[in-house]
Amino acid sequence: MAECIDCPKETQNGNHRSLFYKKPISRNNFKLEIDYDDSPQEIRRQKFLDQQKRNRESGYNSTRGILPDGYNSEDEEEAVEEMDVDIKKGKRKFFKYRHKFYENHLMLSEWLLEVPEDFIDKWIMVPCPEGRRILLVARKGKTKAYNRRGRIMATFSSALPGGSSEDYKSSCSMLDCIWQPREKKYYVMDILAWSDYPLTNCDTEFRFYWLQRQLGEIKELEEKNLINNFPILPLQRAFCDTDLCSILENLPPMSLDGILFFHREADYTHGRTPLVTWLKPFMLPEILGISVPSSMSEKPNGYIDLEHYISKKKKTCDLMETVSDETS
Numbered sequence: 001m002a003e004c005i006d007c008p009k010e011t012q013n014g015n016h017r018s019l020f021y022k023k024p025i026s027r028n029n030f031k032l033e034i035d036y037d038d039s040p041q042e043i044r045r046q047k048f049l050d051q052q053k054r055n056r057e058s059g060y061n062s063t064r065g066i067l068p069d070g071y072n073s074e075d076e077e078e079a080v081e082e083m084d085v086d087i088k089k090g091k092r093k094f095f096k097y098r099h100k101f102y103e104n105h106l107m108l109s110e111w112l113l114e115v116p117e118d119f120i121d122k123w124i125m126v127p128c129p130e131g132r133r134i135l136l137v138a139r140k141g142k143t144k145a146y147n148r149r150g151r152i153m154a155t156f157s158s159a160l161p162g163g164s165s166e167d168y169k170s171s172c173s174m175l176d177c178i179w180q181p182r183e184k185k186y187y188v189m190d191i192l193a194w195s196d197y198p199l200t201n202c203d204t205e206f207r208f209y210w211l212q213r214q215l216g217e218i219k220e221l222e223e224k225n226l227i228n229n230f231p232i233l234p235l236q237r238a239f240c241d242t243d244l245c246s247i248l249e250n251l252p253p254m255s256l257d258g259i260l261f262f263h264r265e266a267d268y269t270h271g272r273t274p275l276v277t278w279l280k281p282f283m284l285p286e287i288l289g290i291s292v293p294s295s296m297s298e299k300p301n302g303y304i305d306l307e308h309y310i311s312k313k314k315k316t317c318d319l320m321e322t323v324s325d326e327t328s
Contacts, residue, residue, distance in 0.1 A: 041114050044274045045263065052267050056201075102135055103150030106176055107190065107269050109260060111310060112277035112287055122264050123240040124204060127248070129187055130257040131178040136186060136232070138163030139172040145179065145186075153179070159220035159228040161195035166227055171195045177232070182255075184224075185231045188215065189260070192268055200268040207268065208237055248281075249293050256281055256296060
């Protein structure tokens with residue numbers, strides 16, 4: 001899942017720890033007065049949880065149960081990005097359409113650098129296939145797939161509430177998905193709203209329960225049909241107090257990209273959060289001390305450890321940015 005990897009442009013104050021913390025983006029449910037370079041993940045996790053609690057106590061969720069206007073607005077205006085491309089010494093213009101409301105709307109992970117103190121009791125594991133991260137929005141009789149920047153990647157019919165001409169109502173449903181192009185399937189990782197009911201201010205455990213229940217009630221989502229153009233399927237989940245090794249060994253066939261770990265009490269945050277963390281499968285023995293099937297244990301050439309791997313990723317991103325600047 002390429003979106004789970006983000007490379008900071010530079011190390012601030014000469015602190016090498018900043019290599020391994022993914023920076024928060026500006027759009028978020030709330031802001032924390034916290035130094036992302038110097039604060040260990042465990043401290044930041046607790047600050048996030050404390051802030052969520054304060055938000056609830058101060059009436060932050062006073063409008064809970066009412067979907068914000070932007071989610072289901074009748075306004076179809078979308079920003080237009082115009083770009084020039086050189087083709088055989090000439091220039092050709094093309095346009096990309098971007099919905100500002102859905103830009104940077106997904107919850108993004110951090111690398112799991114430290115095993116949480118409450119890992120066994122408070123965390124949920126979600127194996128993720130390779131693919132493109134997508135925000136799936138079903139509303140006004142259509143289902144649209146947006147990438148992280150809010151660009152429309154596809155428009156189709158689905159059996160989600162509000163997602164087909166058979167269900168042309170004011171309903172709006174929003175799912176955090178992975179699009180698997182080879183299988184032509186959407187795998188649902190999380191849920192933001194369902195049939196006009198917002199779920200971003202609900203904790204992970206409830207969101208996952210609600211998601212599993214609602215998807216299970218709509219059998220049309222399991223396969224391609226006239227109403228549902230692509231299968232929309234839930235990802236397997238497991239509490240971390242179970243035998244994770246056995247679960248990994250018995251995963252359904254998929255091209256596994258990595259493992260996400262969700263804190264049970266985390267709200268859905270637009271942007272980076274230490275309450276959702278990420279590891280490649282071959283990193284599990286190193287970080288968590290658990291064995292993985294041989295099919296997941298192969299490491300990339302030159303791999304030493306997690307710290308070296310992330311540093312190498314940063315250097316690659318820096319080189320790509322330099323090349324882009326020189327050729328622009």
